[in-house]
Amino acid sequence: MQLAINLALDNVRTQQGGPFGAVVVREGEVIAQGVNRVVNNNDPTAHAEIMAIRAACQQLGHFQLTDCELYTSCEPCPMCLGAIYWARPARVFYAATRIDAAAIQFDDAFIYQELACSPHHRSIPCQQLLREEALKVFEAWQACNAKTRY
Amino acid sequence: MQLAINLALDNVRTQQGGPFGAVVVREGEVIAQGVNRVVNNNDPTAHAEIMAIRAACQQLGHFQLTDCELYTSCEPCPMCLGAIYWARPARVFYAATRIDAAAIQFDDAFIYQELACSPHHRSIPCQQLLREEALKVFEAWQACNAKTRY
Numbered sequence: 001m002q003l004a005i006n007l008a009l010d011n012v013r014t015q016q017g018g019p020f021g022a023v024v025v026r027e028g029e030v031i032a033q034g035v036n037r038v039v040n041n042n043d044p045t046a047h048a049e050i051m052a053i054r055a056a057c058q059q060l061g062h063f064q065l066t067d068c069e070l071y072t073s074c075e076p077c078p079m080c081l082g083a084i085y086w087a088r089p090a091r092v093f094y095a096a097t098r099i100d101a102a103a104i105q106f107d108d109a110f111i112y113q114e115l116a117c118s119p120h121h122r123s124i125p126c127q128q129l130l131r132e133e134a135l136k137v138f139e140a141w142q143a144c145n146a147k148t149r150y
Numbered sequence: 151m152q153l154a155i156n157l158a159l160d161n162v163r164t165q166q167g168g169p170f171g172a173v174v175v176r177e178g179e180v181i182a183q184g185v186n187r188v189v190n191n192n193d194p195t196a197h198a199e200i201m202a203i204r205a206a207c208q209q210l211g212h213f214q215l216t217d218c219e220l221y222t223s224c225e226p227c228p229m230c231l232g233a234i235y236w237a238r239p240a241r242v243f244y245a246a247t248r249i250d251a252a253a254i255q256f257d258d259a260f261i262y263q264e265l266a267c268s269p270h271h272r273s274i275p276c277q278q279l280l281r282e283e284a285l286k287v288f289e290a291w292q293a294c295n296a297k298t299r300y
Contacts, residue, residue, distance in 0.1 A: 009290055012291045016295065018291070019288055019291035039213055042211055045233050057194060063188050063189055063192050085274070091277070092276045094278055096288065110235065111231070114231065126244065129151045133151075134246035137246075142254055144162055
């Protein structure tokens with residue numbers, strides 16, 4: 001965890017990046033690391049956890065991290081939690097809390113509120129179109145590859 | 151939306167990818183597109199919406215999409231919704247629903263359940279460590295750059 005924290009500190013001090021760092025550990029060894037690069041990379045998904053998860057998956061040549069641990073300098077936001085649940089690391093360790101982050105204006109509470117709403121009650125207007133056309137894609141996928149899970 | 155659906159269909163038929171596609175539109179013009187590349191890219195975050203959002207941000211040179219619309223062939227998962235709320239497109243359109251996707255084994259209900267739990271009641275064990283050390287990073291960030299939001 002101290003490495004994740006040190007990465008976050010270095011990101012603030014030398015990269016003008018966000019104050020967040022993360023590392024992925026497998027069998028006691030750090031296999032990947034990440035820092036918040038949202039502004040630097042023009043990428044709203046470039047949170048430290050997602051950067052570390054993506055790098056770890058590249059390192060392992062797999063899309064899951066089932067025998068790994070994720071250490072993050074701050075409790076993950078809903079986007080990163082979603083990525084964590086798709087990647088399935090064995091354990092997650094965090095240092096600062098969401099409340100700590102909110103106190104310095106990195107507040108993810110609004111995303112939890114949005115996720116708890118139905119699509120038609122969210123702050124970003126959300127509308128359904130062409131469902132029948134989209135279902136044809138699911139039928140094609142079932143015909144091509146019903147046994148693989150993504 | 152038909153383009154997002156066509157991308158999804160092509161991804162299934164020619165790329166052995168997941169049955170999901172997305173496009174970002176700005177001022178009536180498609181500026182970016184994405185398909186599910188989770189398995190192909192060894193990247194659990196490579197959902198169609200995230201691929202399209204990242205590509206659109208690269209295209210615009212910004213980390214938000216406030217004057218854009220996102221069209222996705224299926225209702226976004228919590229990870230993608232998180233990315234959508236960080237990227238802030240003006241509108242979201244979707245075709246198939248989460249229930250439709252669950253019927254072909256792409257079920258994100260467990261992530262909603264996990265997000266509704268406190269960190270210590272989730273299926274991936276989650277433990278806090280070294281909070282005081284991490285708070286020093288937030289103090290450093292406030293000292294360096296209190297006015298920028300990520």
